[in-house]
């Protein structure tokens with residue numbers, strides 16, 4: 461069994477439970493009868509269609525941290541799916557591993573059956589998929605209990621995992637951002653700093669190197685040095701990556717990477733990468749604007765995976781249309797960057813306006 465996203469030592473920046481009442485349509489909190497684990501399914505919005513978002517299996521200090529994560533991530537999926545032009549709402553599910561516990565294969569399998577029952581109980585309001593700590597193989601287990609799951613292994617008739625599509629979408633976003641800040645989409649001779657050489661970052665590194673880009677790369681996992689050597693990239697310590705003078709910083713590790721301190725030290729013209737929830741707080745978007753650094757909002761840039769999962773599972777959609785939709789992420793990124801410049805707003809605000817306009821139109 462492949463776990464696509466190897467659980468990393470530290471979770472993404474987890475928000476505390478919001479003080480304001482959530483505006484989610486439905487939130488299910490249940491103890492899985494087989495696994496004994498807390499399972500949360502948050503359906504933020506079905507305004508555009510059935511909610512779609514991955515299932516995360518992660519260790520949290522307390523189950524309320526898992527709830528906060530599910531609330532925040534499902535809300536972000538509403539924006540991501542709307543900005544990508546999908547007829548999909550936003551949702552997310554989280555299986556909470558209690559602090560200090562690890563899951564053996566049998567309990568992880570049980571957790572997936574429990575998750576399948578939880579998803580099924582929502583009557584089709586939400587469709588799940590793989591995410592951090594899950595995989596296409598585990599989605600096949602979920603499928604034993606519900607039809608509302610996508611991204612099953614290809615050998616079981618599914619569309620598989622979405623990392624290729626995510627990387628293709630981020631690549632399109634990088635080219636659009638490069639054009640915005642330099643006037644050209646040509647990566648040859650341009651300097652990129654890629655932080656995180658996992659499924660998406662590794663693919664991007666290869667694609668950019670093939671285009672003649674100059675690369676500086678890092679990962680908290682030293683074993684990734686081999687890829688750096690293979691591509692002739694310069695390796696930098698993870699803690700120093702954001703200080704490297706370059707054209708574009710490409711965060712492809714975990715979220716929360718753009719803190720005020722990091723942004724003050726950036727020496728690039730643009731930031732565009734796959735990592736979810738890159739901003740440590742909303743204010744950071746303004747700081748990036750003030751520093752004249754073009755930030756391509758993550759939920760626009762990294763939508764290739766969900767576009768793939770949705771459209772590849774839809775009968776009648778061919779490869780050409782799928783490729784065009786993923787490449788279209790570059791057009792959306794370009795439009796967001798131009799709109800932000802034209803209105804003097806942050807790119808975050810511009811992207812949120814685009815997504816909410818689509819949501820409002822559907823209501």
Ligand SMILES: NC(=O)c1ccc[n+]([C@@H]2O[C@H](COP(=O)([O-])OP(=O)(O)OC[C@H]3O[C@@H](n4cnc5c(N)ncnc54)[C@H](O)[C@@H]3O)[C@@H](O)[C@H]2O)c1
Nearest residue numbers: 465623626656658659660679680681713714734735736765
């Ligand atoms: N895989 C997808 O289809 C997809 C889709 C949308 C968003 N994302 C997001 O993109 C990011 C990368 O996804 P992935 O599938 O490549 O994950 P992955 O787990 O395969 O790779 C992440 C890599 O980043 C490294 N890393 C973690 N923290 C780091 C840090 N502080 N500095 C440097 N390296 C660090 C890890 O060691 C790992 O090699 C994640 O935030 C993920 O949520 C992925």
